[in-house]
Amino acid sequence: MAALIEAIHVKRKHLFEFENEPYVCLDSDISTPTARGGQTLVRLKMRNLLTSAVFDKTFKAQDKFKEPDLELVPASFLYHDGDGFHFLDQESFETHTLSDDTVGNAADFLLDGLLLQLHKYNGSPIGLQLPIFVELDITYTEPAVRGDTSSGATKIARLQTGLEIKVPLFIKEGEKVKVSTENREFAGRA
Structure with missing residues (x-):
């Protein structure tokens, strides 16, 4: 079973699952009440890794999130065509295709054979991580x-x-x- 993460422990660049979708934390702000009996709240600026939508949401400090079934897999860029961008998984030697929207601005750095990391959620590629x-x-x-x-x-x-x-x-x-x-x-x- 995946470990649970309390909202108060979610920091910048942490990955978590909310409403059965993977998110990355872009920023977190903790507000502690001054009155007795008040609840500590955590405001998270988060990006949905499937849709790339960014929004703010406030949680109670003790709210819990699951760790997403995300993995980074080494891959190399093969080519781009009308179907999208094609990558070769360096472990399983499968070819994965990402849409132009999913790759976005990363296309400005893609050269044939470039080694990078593919994000996989529940076994399916959802994005990529370029080298620095x-x-x-x-x-x-x-x-x-x-x-x-x-x-x-x-x-x-x-x-x-x-x-x-x-x-x-x-x-x-x-x-x-x-x-x-x-x-x-x-x-x-x-």
Whole structure:
């Protein structure tokens, strides 16, 4: 049997099941009453992992949640077509398909063969978790102009997936750069 988690112990990035659906906690706020006999309340900002809907809900501190039947499975990106994005499960060697809506902005980082983690809920894939950094080639950027040396100056670069980011002036077209998948920013040369 899955362990139960009290609402007061749910913190940021914790996974829990509410009304038979998996959620991730985005933020939690505990309010303790000043009057005697008042109940401690926990306000959770949570995202439904199936629908990606985000909302706030208030619970009593002693309300309990089940741990969801979620697992992270290593997978690699194969290709994208009209049916969606196709991934190869590295453990069972099954092919899983996720819709364009489910993948969302993560598509800006997907290259053939990229290793990542697939979220599975009750054995079915429901989302993915990208690595923290992805290495991508720059397909277009303006050349640096002699004299443009102000500190911290940046320019726009288009990457091989179509994503555009700001890079330092010394970065040239054709170079490989490391990009953060969390904030979509330049993190260094690869």
